Amino acid sequence: MATHSTLIKPPKSLPHHSPIENVLSLLPLVDIGPDIYTNARPLWHPPGARGIYGGAAIAQCLAAAQATIPKDFTVHSMHCYFVLAGNSEIPILYHVERVRDGKSFITRTVQARQRGKCIFTTTLSFMKENSGGKQTVQHAARMPTDIPPPPALDPNQDFFPSKAGSTIDDRPFESVRVPPTRHKEPSERKLRQWLRARGRISDCPPEVREQEISEGERANKPGDNHQAHLSALAYMSDSYFIGTVARVHNLIRFASRKNIEALLRNFDGDEQERRQMQEYLETIARDEEEENKEFGHAAGQAPDSRAIGMMVSLDHAIFFHNPRAFRADEWMLTEMESPWAGDGRGLVHQRIWSKDGTLIATCVQEGCVRLQQKKESKI
Known part of the structure; x- marks a missing residue:
């Protein structure tokens, strides 16, 4: 049986997008059903690994879920399970379920499927920006200080x-x-x-077939502004x-x-x-x-x-x-x-x-x- 790594011919890489934006870009499958996405480009299979790099499934599930939430909500947690090894030669379909839309929190689940089987599943929770109140309890673990600094390079280099x-x-x-x-x-x-x-992550969202997305939906595309950095972090x-x-x-x-x-x-x-x-x-x-x-x-x-x-x-x-x-x-x-x-x-x-x-x-x-x-x- 012939296999294809993507359902649709991968779009051209955009020069103003960083490599990670192009790797993680998604395409909405509006003809198949609502809240269904697929990988726009082939996914990496690390040498010696049983399947695709797990960070790709994590990041693209996050990107798909982010496409269904308002701009003033941001992810604060995601819990993932690797079910089956992903095949880099077969397209992945990301099915988003809108579990709950609350005033302060939104819940989504995403299943990544290949050949009708779930290979990866995650539940994500999003919180409305600045909904924690003016007075909050705060503390954080400090970054180690006994380490050499990173190379001093320009972000574009x-x-x-x-x-x-x-x-x-x-x-x-x-x-x-x-x-x-x-x-x-x-x-x-x-x-x-x-x-x-x-490279440098662009301020505009990754390519997600502009002609298939209405003006009202455009602001919530996967990777929009800070969402691109969150997806990149999830990948890494x-x-x-x-x-x-x-x-x-x-x-x-x-x-x-x-x-x-x-x-x-x-x-x-x-x-x-x-x-x-x-x-x-x-x-x-x-x-x-x-x-x-x-x-x-x-x-x-x-x-x-x-x-x-x-x-x-x-x-x-x-x-x-x-x-x-x-x-x-x-x-x-x-x-x-x-x-x-x-x-x-x-x-x-x-x-x-x-x-x-x-x-x-x-x-x-x-x-x-x-x-x-x-x-x-x-x-």
Whole structure:
């Protein structure tokens, strides 16, 4: 059976839109039914992963839900479940259900479906702007101060140099790893990185077929102004998230040449795609090897010899604390830690601050983390 990554031919990328806006753009399927959207462009399947990058489903579900709410409401939380691995060669349909419209809060659920099956589901809550009252209880975790600052670059300038045929050219965001904290216990280790969307997110919304949207609906299109930054943040929040469990345990995933060769051996793309995949894996391997040396030096031990057999996300929650007080195309600091792992699962907490120290969001993810089991010798 022939497969197509999008229902409609992807529109041309607009020069005034950042890469992440083009990646996350949606198309409304008004001929199929109300509040149904689809991905306008093919979605990324990370090398070695079972399905599409989870951040795409998170972000596009958020964008679809945002298209159905008034402009003075903003998302404050979303709770997501990964049900099935998404296929990058098949279009995704996002079905939005308008659960409740209240005076201060609005609730939406979104199901991402492929071939009639739900692959991802989320419930989102939106709050009316400035409805908390003039007097409020306030506190926030402070951003760490013992870390090197991010590169001092213009928002329109990319940190990574562009290379012809490189996967870096296509990346919608970029990150700079910060040395991890030197704690002995895995539950105490903190992994940090600076990240931001590449280019500059435009002030106008992404392309969503202007001719199919009325003037009254135009203000609520996915990605409208601050909504584009929220969708971008949701997309980036899944970067190296559940992988934190393996990283705090010094488990080798890609640093082994044998592991990379095994992934390349099973790859069925063309030669250019193969080179791109190899470059991507080797970049991750270098970061992983450096990080393992830092952890090993701090703990007085070598990297763990155990190997990951399966690692997939099960659920993902985002709590947006200051949803209108940041730009996703400016450097943000993330700090991840894993308070618990056991029974084939692991839990990771993530905090995200803007460069000026404002706590933007807190994320929580649980995933399936299974080791390769040694075969017992038969007597």
